[in-house]
Amino acid sequence: MEIRCIVIDDEPPALQVMSRYIEQIPYLKLLRTFDDAVSATNYLQSKPVDLLFLDIHMPDINGMDLARNLCSSPMLIFTTAYKQYAYDGFELAAVDYLLKPIPFARFEKAVVKAQASFLQQQFPPAIEHIFVYSSYQHIKIPLHEIIYIESLEDYLRIHLATQPPVLTLMTLKKMQEKLPQERFKRIHRSYIVAVDKIRSVVSRKVKLQNTTELPVSDSYGDFIRNWKQQ
Structure with missing residues (x-):
């Protein structure tokens, strides 16, 4: 079962790293990458997305504000160089909070958590x-x-x-x-x-x-x- 994801980051090198990492995870399907939050928001209004890799400091819309105003409810993994937003990520029920530079092993650990959450949503445990x-x-x-x-x-x-x-x-x-x-x-x-x-x-x-x-x-x-x- 595929998990459809997009990446939002205003830094092209970060987009390249995340794209390369995603390609190495068989159950992740990268739909699009975005270097601006406005285009990504428009995309999310019309396309189904399961998982969002989201930078926080961006010039047009702060990543936290974008997450708060989403009409849909994709899983969130924040990718940032700033530790001080970790509590805000927790309040938004983010799957994980990754600090740049992100090692692949740490990225993989985060997406395993996302996969477990996704499977639980798709196949909730039977009530006994x-x-x-x-x-x-x-x-x-x-x-x-x-x-x-x-x-x-x-x-x-x-x-x-x-x-x-x-x-x-x-x-x-x-x-x-x-x-x-x-x-x-x-x-x-x-x-x-x-x-x-x-x-x-x-x-x-x-x-x-x-x-x-x-x-x-x-x-x-x-x-x-x-x-x-x-």
């Missing part, structure tokens, strides 16, 4: 548990334990396979946002069910593995059709 607050403590609940979730006005009761139910102060809508949509489906204004715990669906009723039967309301009728097609 949630935390809820109950009985004055935060409780970790493995997703595979959840059979169904029941709304009790302002509270939820989370029914589990091998543990007693857990009661927590939360709305069903908020809980739905925390759960992986492909694994948990809302079937009623009062119920969310774990799809892998469903044994059968008959006459607008869902029968679960623990023999519980729950109604499917008219507004969630699509759930029945989609479940039968799986």
Whole structure:
């Protein structure tokens, strides 16, 4: 998987060094280099870029100001001869901050960090548990334990396979946002069910593995059709 990048630096020798370094990294694709920030800003407004190598001291626009005003959110690696801007780079969530002259080994270390961040964005880790607050403590609940979730006005009761139910102060809508949509489906204004715990669906009723039967309301009728097609 390629990481599309551009380099912005008003010094031609620095552009040459960065271009040469980028050519040695197989997963980096250099789209363009720019010796002025204005042209680079215009380019970024219309072209998708994953990673930006950005100098800070430039005559037209300061690199920090450019980064703050970007419409898109590419990963940032600052390249500069000035140490005093490191904290500003941290505030902008930069992947790294490279001091010139930049050794190739230090450059490579920075782009490895960028690759890890990029892969995490593309392939976020699967959610395997949630935390809820109950009985004055935060409780970790493995997703595979959840059979169904029941709304009790302002509270939820989370029914589990091998543990007693857990009661927590939360709305069903908020809980739905925390759960992986492909694994948990809302079937009623009062119920969310774990799809892998469903044994059968008959006459607008869902029968679960623990023999519980729950109604499917008219507004969630699509759930029945989609479940039968799986």
